[in-house]
Amino acid sequence: MTSPPDTRPIVVGVDPDVTQRLALAWAADEADRRGLPLRLVHAREVPPAGYRTAELAPAWETWDEALRTLGTRTLELAEAFVRDRRPEVEVSVLLVAGDAAPVLRGQAREAAALVLGSRHLTAVQELPRSLSVAVPVVACAHCPVIVVREAEHVTRQPPFLVVGVDGSPDSEAAVDYAFQEAASRGAGLRALYVWHPPLLGALDEQAARQECLRLLSETVAGRAAAYPDVELHHEVVRGHPVKVLTEASAHALGLVVGSRGLGGFTGLLLGSVSQGVLHHALCPVMVVPRPEH
Numbered sequence: 001m002t003s004p005p006d007t008r009p010i011v012v013g014v015d016p017d018v019t020q021r022l023a024l025a026w027a028a029d030e031a032d033r034r035g036l037p038l039r040l041v042h043a044r045e046v047p048p049a050g051y052r053t054a055e056l057a058p059a060w061e062t063w064d065e066a067l068r069t070l071g072t073r074t075l076e077l078a079e080a081f082v083r084d085r086r087p088e089v090e091v092s093v094l095l096v097a098g099d100a101a102p103v104l105r106g107q108a109r110e111a112a113a114l115v116l117g118s119r120h121l122t123a124v125q126e127l128p129r130s131l132s133v134a135v136p137v138v139a140c141a142h143c144p145v146i147v148v149r150e151a152e153h154v155t156r157q158p159p160f161l162v163v164g165v166d167g168s169p170d171s172e173a174a175v176d177y178a179f180q181e182a183a184s185r186g187a188g189l190r191a192l193y194v195w196h197p198p199l200l201g202a203l204d205e206q207a208a209r210q211e212c213l214r215l216l217s218e219t220v221a222g223r224a225a226a227y228p229d230v231e232l233h234h235e236v237v238r239g240h241p242v243k244v245l246t247e248a249s250a251h252a253l254g255l256v257v258g259s260r261g262l263g264g265f266t267g268l269l270l271g272s273v274s275q276g277v278l279h280h281a282l283c284p285v286m287v288v289p290r291p292e293h
Contacts, residue, residue, distance in 0.1 A: 008112040008143075009039040009092070013104050013133070015117050016042070016074040023117035023148040024078055026284060028086040030146075033184050036112055037090040040078050043103035044071035044095060071095045101136045108141040118149040118278075134278060138259060138287045144177055148284045152253045158231065160188035162248045163256040164241065164273065165234075167215045170258025174288040175219055178256040179227045181286070187253055188231035191220050194241040212236045242276030249281045256286045 012027035024040075031038040044067045075093040082091050096103045108114045116134050138145045153159075163178035165171050175191065182189040193216040195209060213236050224232050237244050249255040257274050274287055 006034075006036065006112055008110060009037040010034070010113050010115065011039045011041055011104075011107045011111040012115040013100065013117065014040050014042045014074055014078045016070060018077055020117050021081060022151055023115050023146075024081060025085060026146065026148045026152070027115040028082045028089055030113065030115070031089045032086040034112070037092065038082060038086075039107070039111070040075055040082070040091065040093045041104065041107055042071045042074050042078075042093075042095055043098055043100040044068060045099070046097050068095070100133045104133070104137045105140050108137065108143050108145070111143045113144045113146060114141055115146045115148065118147050135275060138274065138278070141259075141287075141289060144286055144288045146254075146284055146286045147278055149278075149281065150283050153251045153283055154253070158188050159185065159253050160190050160231075160233075160251075161185075161254045161256060162190045162192060162245065162252045164245050164258070164277075165191050165193045165216050165219050166241075166258075167219065168258060169290040170288065172219060172258075173290045174256045174258040174286075175223055177286065177288045179223050179230055181254065181256070182230045183227050185253060186229075188233065190248065190252070191216060191232065191234035192244065192248060193234075193236045194244045195236055195238050196240055197238065209236055209238075241273045242280060245273070245277050246280045246282065249277070249283045249285075252283045254284045254286050255281050256288060259287050259289045 010027050010031040012024055014024065027038060030036075046064075072095060075095060079091055079093055082089060094107075104114060104116070114137065116137065118134055134145075134147050138147070161178055161182050163175055165175060178189055178191075181187075193212045195212045197205070197208070216234050216236060220232060220234055224230070245255060245257070255277060257277055259274055277285055278287070
């Protein structure tokens with residue numbers, strides 16, 4: 001029995017800055033590639049509670065109406081951009097009052113994927129501003145979240161995606177998603193198991209590397225058989241996972257990771273490697289939760 005086709009939309013958070021179109025373009029291309037509808041979502045800010053008093057009612061109403069007008073215009077321009085770029089894609093728009101992070105987390109519950117932008121800011125600026133939305137959304141999303149900080153790199157031939165593997169359930173879900181994405185693009189896949197030796201050193205480094213290679217091979221073997229047209233390269237690389245994956249992303253169409261790996265602290269919703277590559281990767285980052293999330 002075959003599974004019914006996925007009809008859930010690709011959801012993209014729309015930035016009011018018309019120069020910020022990388023995420024919107026990526027989402028439109030992905031919806032067209034997968035034959036899915038595209039939902040454009042803009043979360044308009046709500047004036048703080050302190051302004052909602054009888055004395056300040058006129059100012060509050062003026063502010064609220066201005067934000068509504070801005071949000072409506074933002075979505076109109078975004079819809080026009082998508083229809084011009086991908087006229088075959090079914091497009092809908094949604095203007096929601098509220099903070100961006102909780103609004104987009106709610107949208108992720110019924111999405112095939114959620115696409116977010118990330119402005120080109122300095123590291124000091126980006127932490128509290130751009131990724132202040134992306135990190136909490138990625139941590140709790142029920143679908144893959146794609147954060148588009150950089151454009152896809154299409155000059156390297158043949159094109160390829162990179163996926164991080166560590167044997168965790170989340171990374172297995174990431175490998176599944178990476179194969180699907182590679183197949184839909186006619187691209188190759190580079191699967192990396194990054195071995196980070198403990199501070200005191202491994203008692204038997206060769207044995208440790210062989211175990212990593214075994215886990216990596218077992219993770220990709222069945223999936224490679226299911227996607228024979230995807231050219232697969234897999235290897236164990238020594239180093240820090242964030243550094244290695246960031247360097248590998250420099251020429252990739254995308255970098256795929258699980259939302260949580262084997263490392264980090266129990267109880268954190270988003271793993272340290274996932275957070276690290278969100279800040280530093282040189283291509284779109286696709287963060288995939290485990291299926292039961």
